[in-house]
Amino acid sequence: MEIRSKEFKERAVFAIHDASLQQALGKARGGFVGKRAQQAAELPEFEQLREEAKNTKNHILDNLDHYLERYEAAVTAAGGHVHWARDAKEARKIILDICKRVDAKTVTKGKSMVSEEIGLNEALIEHGMEVVETDLGEYIIQLAHEPPSHIIAPAVHKTKDQVSDLFEAAHGGPRKTEVADLVNEARRVLRDKYFRADVGITGGNFLVAETGSSIIVTNEGNGDLTQTLAKVHIVTSGIERVVPTLDDATLFLRLLARSATGQETETYTTISTGPRRADDIDGPEEYHVVLVDNGRSKMLGGRFKDMLRCIRCGACMNHCPVYGAVGGHAYGWVYPGPMGSVLTPLIKGLDNAYDLPNACTLNGRCASVCPVKIPLPDLLRELRHMQHQQDITPAMQRRALKVWRYIATRPKLYHALEQVGARFLSAIAKDGSIRRLPLASGWTDVRDLPAPAGRTFLELWQGKRGQK
Amino acid sequence: MSAAMNARDAILGSVRNALRRGPLDDARRAELDARRPRHTRPAQDEDLVARFVRKFESRAGTTQRVASRADVPAAVEAYRTAMGLPARAVVGAALQDLSWPAGLEVHHGAAGISETMSVSQALAGIAEPGSLMMASGPASPITHNFVPDDHVVVLDAGAIVGHFEEAWEILRARPEGMPRATNIISGPSRTADVEQTIQLGAHGPRRVHVILVG
Amino acid sequence: MTETPIRGPRVGLFATCLMNVFRPNVGFSAAKLLEDAGCTVEVPANQTCCGQPGYNSGDYEAARALARQVIETFENYDYIVGPSGSCMATIRHDYPVLFQDDPVWLPRAQALSVKSWELLSFLADVLGATTSDAHYDGTVTYHDSCSGLRGLGIKGQPRTLLGEVDGLKLKEMEDSEVCCGFGGTFCIKYPEISEKMVEDKVRNILATGADTVVGGDLGCLMNIAGRLKRINAPVKVFHTAEVLAGLADGPGLAGAAKESD
Numbered sequence: 001m002e003i004r005s006k007e008f009k010e011r012a013v014f015a016i017h018d019a020s021l022q023q024a025l026g027k028a029r030g031g032f033v034g035k036r037a038q039q040a041a042e043l044p045e046f047e048q049l050r051e052e053a054k055n056t057k058n059h060i061l062d063n064l065d066h067y068l069e070r071y072e073a074a075v076t077a078a079g080g081h082v083h084w085a086r087d088a089k090e091a092r093k094i095i096l097d098i099c100k101r102v103d104a105k106t107v108t109k110g111k112s113m114v115s116e117e118i119g120l121n122e123a124l125i126e127h128g129m130e131v132v133e134t135d136l137g138e139y140i141i142q143l144a145h146e147p148p149s150h151i152i153a154p155a156v157h158k159t160k161d162q163v164s165d166l167f168e169a170a171h172g173g174p175r176k177t178e179v180a181d182l183v184n185e186a187r188r189v190l191r192d193k194y195f196r197a198d199v200g201i202t203g204g205n206f207l208v209a210e211t212g213s214s215i216i217v218t219n220e221g222n223g224d225l226t227q228t229l230a231k232v233h234i235v236t237s238g239i240e241r242v243v244p245t246l247d248d249a250t251l252f253l254r255l256l257a258r259s260a261t262g263q264e265t266e267t268y269t270t271i272s273t274g275p276r277r278a279d280d281i282d283g284p285e286e287y288h289v290v291l292v293d294n295g296r297s298k299m300l301g302g303r304f305k306d307m308l309r310c311i312r313c314g315a316c317m318n319h320c321p322v323y324g325a326v327g328g329h330a331y332g333w334v335y336p337g338p339m340g341s342v343l344t345p346l347i348k349g350l351d352n353a354y355d356l357p358n359a360c361t362l363n364g365r366c367a368s369v370c371p372v373k374i375p376l377p378d379l380l381r382e383l384r385h386m387q388h389q390q391d392i393t394p395a396m397q398r399r400a401l402k403v404w405r406y407i408a409t410r411p412k413l414y415h416a417l418e419q420v421g422a423r424f425l426s427a428i429a430k431d432g433s434i435r436r437l438p439l440a441s442g443w444t445d446v447r448d449l450p451a452p453a454g455r456t457f458l459e460l461w462q463g464k465r466g467q468k
Numbered sequence: 469m470s471a472a473m474n475a476r477d478a479i480l481g482s483v484r485n486a487l488r489r490g491p492l493d494d495a496r497r498a499e500l501d502a503r504r505p506r507h508t509r510p511a512q513d514e515d516l517v518a519r520f521v522r523k524f525e526s527r528a529g530t531t532q533r534v535a536s537r538a539d540v541p542a543a544v545e546a547y548r549t550a551m552g553l554p555a556r557a558v559v560g561a562a563l564q565d566l567s568w569p570a571g572l573e574v575h576h577g578a579a580g581i582s583e584t585m586s587v588s589q590a591l592a593g594i595a596e597p598g599s600l601m602m603a604s605g606p607a608s609p610i611t612h613n614f615v616p617d618d619h620v621v622v623l624d625a626g627a628i629v630g631h632f633e634e635a636w637e638i639l640r641a642r643p644e645g646m647p648r649a650t651n652i653i654s655g656p657s658r659t660a661d662v663e664q665t666i667q668l669g670a671h672g673p674r675r676v677h678v679i680l681v682g
Numbered sequence: 683m684t685e686t687p688i689r690g691p692r693v694g695l696f697a698t699c700l701m702n703v704f705r706p707n708v709g710f711s712a713a714k715l716l717e718d719a720g721c722t723v724e725v726p727a728n729q730t731c732c733g734q735p736g737y738n739s740g741d742y743e744a745a746r747a748l749a750r751q752v753i754e755t756f757e758n759y760d761y762i763v764g765p766s767g768s769c770m771a772t773i774r775h776d777y778p779v780l781f782q783d784d785p786v787w788l789p790r791a792q793a794l795s796v797k798s799w800e801l802l803s804f805l806a807d808v809l810g811a812t813t814s815d816a817h818y819d820g821t822v823t824y825h826d827s828c829s830g831l832r833g834l835g836i837k838g839q840p841r842t843l844l845g846e847v848d849g850l851k852l853k854e855m856e857d858s859e860v861c862c863g864f865g866g867t868f869c870i871k872y873p874e875i876s877e878k879m880v881e882d883k884v885r886n887i888l889a890t891g892a893d894t895v896v897g898g899d900l901g902c903l904m905n906i907a908g909r910l911k912r913i914n915a916p917v918k919v920f921h922t923a924e925v926l927a928g929l930a931d932g933p934g935l936a937g938a939a940k941e942s943d
Contacts, residue, residue, distance in 0.1 A: 273648060
């Protein structure tokens with residue numbers, strides 16, 4: 001997928017004025033937040049689990065090479081194949097080669113953010129394959145030719161009316177307007193695809209080294225139909241998703257659904273181990289796992305290691321007021337919201353996503369709900385620091401910081417300027433505030449500037465108390 | 469193959485480089501392999517069967533209890549007629565020894581696209597979330613769990629464990645090892661992808677009915 | 683708050699930039715609350731900014747320069763207390779991080795960190811204040827500023843103390859914990875997003891029917907007050923300290939001065 005994060009500002013403004021989008025976002029916001037809070041409140045051990053999850057992920061990352069090797073051996077022992085991809089291009093080639101070898105015509109897909117990250121659909125379609133997204137949300141946006149706007153609710157930006165239009169255009173009339181009818185229509189259309197599919201591609205929420213299994217978690221069952229009815233099942237997953245044992249996976253499962261959709265558990269948790277066995281009567285004949293690095297191993301060495309703990313629950317974006325205001329598409333690549341604002345610059349380049357770490361108030365709500373306690377605001381600030389050091393920050397801002405530092409480290413000068421400022425602003429104010437201030441239009445375009453009283457606190461204090 | 473090997477070595481090398489070390493020595497590897505995590509398990513003070521039923525039904529699943537395995541066919545038939553389903557079912561071979569009613573057309577193959585009802589034997593129940601654990605195999609094919617609109621699952625009340633971790637012990641104890649698919653099912657298929665409105669029967673079964681035995 | 687017979691702690695009052703320029707009354711309110719609680723309050727003249735604008739803009743060097751200045755100015759006090767969760771969270775949490783590789787400044791940063799307090803949390807958590815003898819006529823809704831709430835755990839303290847104010851009725855708004863859209867330079871760099879956020883905040887404030895909104899950070903309060911003024915909503919805006927000190931008798935932020943002033 002082409003990155004368009006440089007257009008963040010324009011896309012954000014566009015999003016704010018998109019009435020349908022705002023309607024859809026408004027509906028989503030309260031639901032996710034309230035349900036998660038309820039789940040967290042109902043599980044007394046929730047905070048303890050977050051701490052354990054953080055520590056366990058750190059342990060895994062510190063020994064990632066070992067667990068990856070153990071995982072590979074276990075997959076192989078179960079009759080599956082592990083493929084390693086350094087980057088998006090290698091990953092696409094591996095999957096394309098498998099699809100071509102089995103002469104795939106139809107490829108069904110469960111929701112996989114890694115497949116979005118590596119731009120898989122475009123590559124398969126380019127080679128003449130029919131690619132069908134089967135998660136309802138993914139299916140909707142595929143019909144709309146749009147990328148997902150949320151990592152667990154990809155069509156969260158669409159209203160029911162828009163879905164009705166898309167389905168009518170794709171499936172023919174009569175136009176359905178009830179959610180139940182829309183879901184039934186998708187069910188009917190996609191059933192046929194599952195049974196026709198040559199290759200089924202899913203993501204992997206967890207890869208279990210103990211058993212060589214991949215685990216997916218879904219509510220719809222689409223991932224299961226995808227991976228069961230196709231001849232070949234391919235799992236795409238980041239290298240950081242490995243966990244040592246089923247018991248470790250359990251720790252994260254206890255947090256995932258609660259943090260993501262605010263459910264105690266999602267409907268289906270599926271542990272897949274190898275292809276169908278000799279006497280099985282269904283299941284895929286081949287089982288492949290594509291382990292994608294794509295910048296992850298580099299992240300492991302530096303200040304952004306914490307980001308590799310991410311289990312892709314989406315709680316950070318559900319709780320982000322900026323995401324809530326602009327939706328996912330403004331972010332311009334695969335991963336939106338706070339986690340995306342960290343990942344996108346790291347994977348696609350700091351200068352390709354300048355705004356993402358900056359368009360954040362550092363309010364910390366994301367970190368307070370992250371099930372693996374990723375200090376997202378600190379990582380975003382760290383990216384700003386790197387941008388500053390690499391002169392990616394706008395020249396104006398760097399000059400302003402220099403001037404500010406010069407003045408603020410000279411208290412007498414600073415106070416003199418504060419006094420001048422307080423008097424000036426007080427003098428131009430009317431009825432307690434200032435409506436227009438040319439050099440601060442970013443402020444006054446949106447709101448009045450409350451007027452100062454005229455003299456500064458330090459002046460007044462010294463006048464009254466006569467202290468040094 | 470050599471390009472693939474290169475990618476593997478390059479990624480593992482890059483991981484080690486990031487961790488500022490070489491491959492782990494054998495002693496450390498053995499230590500990691502011997503690691504047996506004991507994570508916090510949510511406290512439970514409820515009867516396992518009661519908790520399973522309460523949780524499973526909270527997600528639109530239905531349950532009933534019968535005294536013995538021999539009562540299962542009648543319960544299935546009662547469910548079928550109550551739902552107004554055709555007299556046909558795909559039944560896991562694990563249940564083929566039961567005396568199925570003569571009027572019910574039963575087969576034990578995979579579930580095809582037009583299958584309306586399936587009957588499966590669960591390997592275990594997990595009380596913690598109120599979920600079924602299905603182990604795939606010739607006696608319990610995966611398609612039975614996902615294709616038909618109505619999925620009836622037979623669960624021995626004695627096979628309900630408290631936490632996930634106990635369910636994993638059951639898997640580990642299987643002589644044949646892990647099944648191709650271990651499906652943990654917590655109710656009917658659902659989606660909220662259109663305006664966060666919950667709708668049952670997205671892709672998988674619209675109804676999941678558990679017959680608790682014993 | 684009762685008078686303490688023994689001489690109380692010597693507190694250096696951190697006069698935040700916004701307070702110094704825009705709202706001196708908050709400083710006097712803070713001083714009054716601290717003195718009423720038995721503290722000796724001093725306002726060192728050598729102080730400027732805590733350095734957070736530099737830190738959050740990624741200019742760590744500038745932030746360190748300012749942090750050193752704050753440390754030098756305040757390290758001899760028993761406590762450094764400021765009427766801002768934002769500035770005080772910077773001093774408490776970020777200074778030790780900024781100097782984590784500096785063997786000379788790290789101990790000094792840590793020493794200041796542990797005696798740095800946001801005003802309300804100092805009053806409640808350190809001095810044990812549970813009552814207020816102030817009077818305020820009105821229905822008040824409280825906005826949780828993010829740094830204070832998540833950085834310093836300020837949630838119950840202001841509500842408890844506000845609840846003690848005679849004549850004051852506290853009414854919670856929906857999403858009181860959601861950011862108002864200020865975010866320092868964020869509100870100027872991304873005005874449209876900030877506008878959307880403050881619009882949501884103001885809608886929640888108005889929905890309570892409260893005539894006054896209070897909070898612990900002037901950045902948020904100026905944003906909220908400026909927006910309320912822009913849409914001509916007659917809701918008064920005060921810092922919590924002003925109400926608790928009984929000094930919320932003048933115009934609120936962005937409020938028109940009375941003729942006698």
